[in-house]
Amino acid sequence: MDIADWRRKIDEIDRKLVELLNQRAQAAQEIGRLKRNTKMPIYEPDRERAVFDNVRQVSQGPLPERDLTQIYERIMDVMRKIQKEEIVPQAKSRTAADTELDSDVND
Amino acid sequence: MDIADWRRKIDEIDRKLVELLNQRAQAAQEIGRLKRNTKMPIYEPDRERAVFDNVRQVSQGPLPERDLTQIYERIMDVMRKIQKEEIVPQAKSRTAADTELDSDVND
Numbered sequence: 001m002d003i004a005d006w007r008r009k010i011d012e013i014d015r016k017l018v019e020l021l022n023q024r025a026q027a028a029q030e031i032g033r034l035k036r037n038t039k040m041p042i043y044e045p046d047r048e049r050a051v052f053d054n055v056r057q058v059s060q061g062p063l064p065e066r067d068l069t070q071i072y073e074r075i076m077d078v079m080r081k082i083q084k085e086e087i088v089p090q091a092k093s094r095t096a097a098d099t100e101l102d103s104d105v106n107d
Numbered sequence: 108m109d110i111a112d113w114r115r116k117i118d119e120i121d122r123k124l125v126e127l128l129n130q131r132a133q134a135a136q137e138i139g140r141l142k143r144n145t146k147m148p149i150y151e152p153d154r155e156r157a158v159f160d161n162v163r164q165v166s167q168g169p170l171p172e173r174d175l176t177q178i179y180e181r182i183m184d185v186m187r188k189i190q191k192e193e194i195v196p197q198a199k200s201r202t203a204a205d206t207e208l209d210s211d212v213n214d
Contacts, residue, residue: 003141006134007154013131014158015165017124021178024120025170027113034110047114051121058122063132067185071128074181078174 021075028079032086048076128182135186139193155183 001009055072056065108116162179163172 001137003138003147006138006141010131010134010158011161013127013134014162017127017131017182018162018166018175020120020124020127021175022166022168022170024117024124025168025174027117027120029169030108031110031113034113040110051117054118055121055125059125060129061132062136063129063185063189067132067189068125068128071178071181071185074178075124078170078178082170082174 024075024079025082028083029086032083035083036087051076131182131186132189135190136193139190142190143194158183 052069052072055068059065059068159176159179162175166172166175
């Protein structure tokens with residue numbers, strides 16, 4: 001395979017990655033909706049740890065664990081924000097409640 | 108579906124995401140190997156732009172474009188580093204050549 005072939009393969013992989021990232025975002029939204037107006041604890045550190053454990057365990061490489069973790073930290077940042085928007089849909093600007101949620105939302 | 112169901116779905120999505128990220132890393136390595144010892148230009152800004160265009164065009168949501176771009180910026184950072192390691196495999200410490208490559212490697 002030459003470089004053009006590998007790039008076509010990357011474009012194909014990217015299409016699948018984008019589809020999965022959107023599916024993940026939808027799941028984060030659904031969890032946010034289920035949490036809305038409940039008394040459920042929002043902050044669940046064990047869940048975030050379980051996500052990272054799952055990701056590391058299933059990885060067969062060649063992506064080094066450190067790099068995979070870096071990518072997942074960004075994915076989790078985004079998903080946390082998406083879920084927060086479902087839990088606090090009225091939050092259009094920064095409020096005290098909003099700030100408090102920042103570090104407390106898991107997916 | 109309750110929260111536990113959605114989390115099982117997320118774990119399943121994550122397994123597929125990890126597999127695809129590893130496939131993408133392998134493709135970046137292969138391109139790095141093909142570029143090694145050639146006179147091919149390493150810096151190809153059009154390619155990076157094409158990757159982002161592809162990703163945005165195929166996205167059906169609900170992930171906002173801004174968030175998708177943020178995730179992809181991290182993916183591209185990691186892939187650029189992985190490719191550089193293949194092009195300059197002997198680079199174990201920071202050298203002038205190494206520094207020069209930093210902003211010049213595309214996948």
